[in-house]
Amino acid sequence: MKKTLLILAVFMGVAACKVNPFTGKKVLNFYPNSQIFPTSFAQYDQFLTENKVVENTSEARMITKVGQRISTAAERWLSSNGYAGYLSDYKWEYNLVDDETVNAWCMPGGKIVFYTGILPITQTERGIAVVMGHEVAHALADHGAQRMSAGTLQQLGAVAGNVVIQDEQKRNVFNQAYGIGSSVGVMLPFSRSHETEADRIGLQIMAIAGYDPSEAAELWKRMKANSGGQSTPEFLSTHPSNDTRIANLTEWAAAAREEARKFGVTSFE
Template identity: 35%
Template sequence: MRKFLLLAIVAVLILAACAQSPTGRRQIMLFNENQLSSMGAQTFDQMKEELTISTDRQTQRYVQCIADALLKVTPEQYMGHEWEVVVFADDQVNAFALPGGKIGVYTGLLKVAENQHQLAAVMGHEIGHVMAGHANERLSRSQLVQTGLALTDAATRAANVRFQQEMMAGLGLGSQVGLLLPFSREHESEADIIGLDLMAQAGFNPEQAVDLWRNMAAASGGQRSPELLSSHPVPENRIRALQQRMPQASATYQQRRAQGNLPNCGSPGPL
């Protein structure tokens, strides 16, 4: 009876937590956004203590300029945030955005993103994760998977199922490869599309997003896991999806160009 009651509670929570992403995809959000914002701020503060912050003002202005242009075209709830943008002096080819209005860019990315348009593609992608509530959705999905595994474990133990431990290990691996990793890849693909639209609306050339991912593929030296075992789509698939969306993004960009006053963020300082 307790198991049925728990399943009923989980089902009610799922129904009550249904949401929709900016691309129209149905989502399950089980966590409070204020709580996630607080967690994001705490994580960002810890990173600022543990990592070296770039002191190059030209680089900081460059990254801040791109962030400002992108944030101006986000929905009002994000546009009104007091976003904090920090450049970390680190060779990682990466950037991130956290709930609560936090953006971090590693100087290693500036060696691969060759211009403001390419950096806008990455930063737009990261802002897209926040806009789509991907952190909440990942935590929610992980929570549901853990609950399902815990219920299965209890049921198989009660039923004295043979090879119970081996079966649970297989289910754990299966949920990772069959549920969580594909879900993560779906988030990455969705953030690519949101980021492409954002950069076009802000006045950055969306065609440069394709060049950026070609640069990223070259920078990796071809060393990557098969897509089935990866949390990210392979570059070829990302590029193909971006090219499919490109006619719409290019039309948006041309409309933005006609308005004039395009972003002109210059270039980063010495790296």
């Protein structure tokens, strides 16, 4: 059993060699698109059948319009930086769903949902572009597959510990400590790093799409106001705090505008 776990761990380490085109860094991802995308697309289709999709309204059309502009901007960046064909397996889709939850999300392969509850926060097309850029960035960076990969390794670590530790009392202590430690010390920071990365990538591609990146910090100020200033302490959260995001997005806006100028974008909506 121990030998099997070691072989599996070595195989995963070798397989996890995909490069994030926006950072140039290798990422933890041993789930190929061919494996994860079909499941993602099927789950997305099922979700749409089980929820009320808003169609043929100005808001729904705007979601699609902004999504297409953002994904086109992403493709322009990728093609000009040596990643032509990177999006060949993606099937972009943007839907507005009637739900009061203040949220939007993206599944692997480019399947995006906005809830109507977030529209009072986005307020304008620029606000929608901030959220859309962030969600498209999650898809571009394969964050879903990375989370699955990290979750698999977390489970593998738990199994290995239970195999090695023979004493039942010590094994129970290990399981409790490992559960808390791997979540607070590894999985939550991993998730927060994805959110920060998606913020930065999203800011860049929304600027290339012609949207003013300074809107991003303003949107998160509205998010903070909507929450009443109440939030989970950052170290216990899957997301950075509102204040952290506002500071980051304010700092990064100028660089996003400079990147957009490389593509001939000199004015922003």
